Amino acid sequence: MLDARGVPLAPEEFRLRFQRIKTKMAGKKAYPVINLREFKGSKEEKMVQKMFQVITTYPSFVRFINLEIHNCNAEDGTSFSDAYITLQTTYESMRRQKTDFVTDRPKCEGVEMKDMLNIKILEKFQEGGVDVIENYDQPGVSQAFNVLLNFLREIKSHEIGIWKSIDTASTTSKETLIVTGMAHHLFSRLVPDMKYEVDQYAKELPKTCVCGCNSSISEGDTSLGSLGTWHGRVDIMVNDTIAVAIGKEPSDYTEEDDDEPQKKQRKIETDQKCDIRVDVKRHSSVLLDLKVLNQILAEAITNGFAQVKKNRSSLSDFLIPTFGATADHISLCLYDPINDCLLHIFKELKLWINTHTRYKLNPETIIIIWLFLNFTSFTKKNLASAADLKKSGLHEHLKEDLYYYREAKEKCVLQPPDGPPWEMTSILVKHPNN
Structure with missing residues (x-):
């Protein structure tokens, strides 16, 4: 690529101009891209x-x-929104409360x-x-x-x-x-x-x-x-x-939650x-x-x-x-x-x-x-x-x-099983003793 004088562009300038072209072709707003040297001072x-x-x-x-994890449901294969993680500090803080704060503060x-x-x-x-x-x-x-x-x-x-x-x-x-x-x-x-x-x-x-x-x-x-x-x-x-x-x-924000107006x-x-x-x-x-x-x-x-x-x-x-x-x-x-x-x-x-x-x-x-x-x-x-x-x-x-x-991947097809969770199991029916 050449500049207005027909001189080949430096690699950095070429990259910036090429990026501008890609941005316009993608339909994105092309903000003016300025060369690094123009920011001097x-x-x-x-x-x-x-x-x-x-x-x-x-x-x-x-x-x-x-962070250290005390317990979690990572092995259950749940969705991100259903993830639970108990951190070690949280667990130790709860135990401290149960003992009326006799133990030292968790670190x-x-x-x-x-x-x-x-x-x-x-x-x-x-x-x-x-x-x-x-x-x-x-x-x-x-x-x-x-x-x-x-x-x-x-x-x-x-x-x-x-x-x-x-x-x-x-x-x-x-x-x-x-x-x-x-x-x-x-x-x-x-x-x-x-x-x-x-x-x-x-x-x-x-x-x-x-x-x-x-x-x-x-x-x-x-x-x-x-x-x-x-x-x-x-x-x-x-x-x-x-x-x-x-x-x-x-x-559920209400005006009482703050001394300032709600909006x-x-x-x-x-x-x-x-x-x-x-x-x-x-x-x-x-x-x-x-x-x-x-x-x-x-x-x-x-x-x-x-x-x-x-x-x-x-x-x-x-x-x-x-x-x-x-x-x-x-x-x-x-x-x-x-x-x-x-x-x-x-x-x-x-x-x-x-x-x-x-x-x-x-x-x-x-x-x-x-x-x-x-x-x-x-x-x-x-x-x-x-x-x-x-x-x-x-x-x-x-x-x-x-x-x-x-083996976790990006862009994977997630197909949770249909029906109740026991549908794919073998059921052993129990009968009461006579």
């Missing part, structure tokens, strides 16, 4: 450098808990986000910005930085896209439109290929983004697992690798010098509620096995991320199926910040999402050994049923 470059300084300077900025181990990351890349960007990263020798790094900087430059468009999707939703389609808005305007925009699929069987799934950008929604088969494992369809699959579960918002208006600025005012309920996130948390943990574990089976050479010994999301919060779970290590973020991330003039996407949260979406570039391989992480205990719990998880 930009406010976006400085914003990322400042965030990296926070990550490298304040190690407890984000913390992950090393669990954790790891700082800083210790999970390839921190040298962040430090190099802090020092030299895009000049250092533009021709970085590790595959995928420069492309990942390019999508982040482009996202931050177009961040207002993505804010509008997400909130218009949410505001357009009716009661029956709200969860689906949160899925499509987050998939199209958030998660997919933070990976180089911008590839995603939303569950093709979602209720009232639109063909195009309802925010007004008229981009096609990428739908597909997002099923995971088998009848021998936790299984089901995830809400979003990013880059054929990372699962995203959208948590349902509570429907408040959220102001989103547009580029047309007018504002969108979105009515949103004020509530805490549901991502740490037990049922939702269990579903996210089950999806993270099953997807971890499926990804390693598909890409064993490239993904073995990585902690593979799964995101939980609502319109307001993000959670993050990671599972290493080779070493049986399970981590969950200690505290949810706030997706929005109130600047007193309008609501904005939280740049800190965006950068953390970006780091883990591009985990093969920015997180450490074999952290389980390096940090001496505790095993979750799932392998030991499953015993011979571990085979089914190691």
Whole structure:
């Protein structure tokens, strides 16, 4: 491919232009894609450098808990929505209550986000910005930085896209439109290929983004697992690798639950010098509620096995991320199926910040999402050994049923048996003694 002067394009410029063409052909809104070198000295470059300084300077900025499983129904082959997991800390806390708190408070181990990351890349960007990263020798790094900087430059468009999707939703389609808005305007925009699929069987799934950008929604088969494992369809699959579960918002919120009114208006600025005012309920996130948390943990574990089976050479010994999301919060779970290590973020991330003039996407949260979406570039391989992480205990719990998880697949046909559960059994009729 040649530029306007007839000169062959540099490899990076060729890739960016080719990506623009692919985006237009796919019917997606093609935001202007800017070359890395054009971000030199930009406010976006400085914003990322400042965030990296926070990550490298304040190690407890984000913390992950090393989870151990006491009991679960992983061997039952239930759906993600019916998964139950009793964590060791929960079990010990319940026993402590039964003994009137005589025993010591349960303890669990954790790891700082800083210790999970390839921190040298962040430090190099802090020092030299895009000049250092533009021709970085590790595959995928420069492309990942390019999508982040482009996202931050177009961040207002993505804010509008997400909130218009949410505001357009009716009661029956709200969860689906949160899925499509987050998939199209958030998660997919933070990976180089911008590839995603939303569950093709979602209720009232639109063909195009309802925010007004008229981009096609990428739908597909997002099923995971088998009848021998936790299984089901995830809400979003990013880059054929990372699962995203959208948590349902509570429907029983009342004004008495908060000192503030039940609804408040959220102001989103547009580029047309007018504002969108979105009515949103004020509530805490549901991502740490037990049922939702269990579903996210089950999806993270099953997807971890499926990804390693598909890409064993490239993904073995990585902690593979799964995101939980609502319109307001993000959670993050990671599972290493080779070493049986399970981590969950200690505290949810706030997706929005109130600047007193309008609501904005939280740049800190965006950068953390970006780091883990591009985990093969920015997180450490074999952290389980390096940090001496505790095993979750799932392998030991499953015993011979571990085979089914190691054979777990994406896009599998799930055919639960019809009829009552005893239909395929041999029945021995018992008669009373005379």
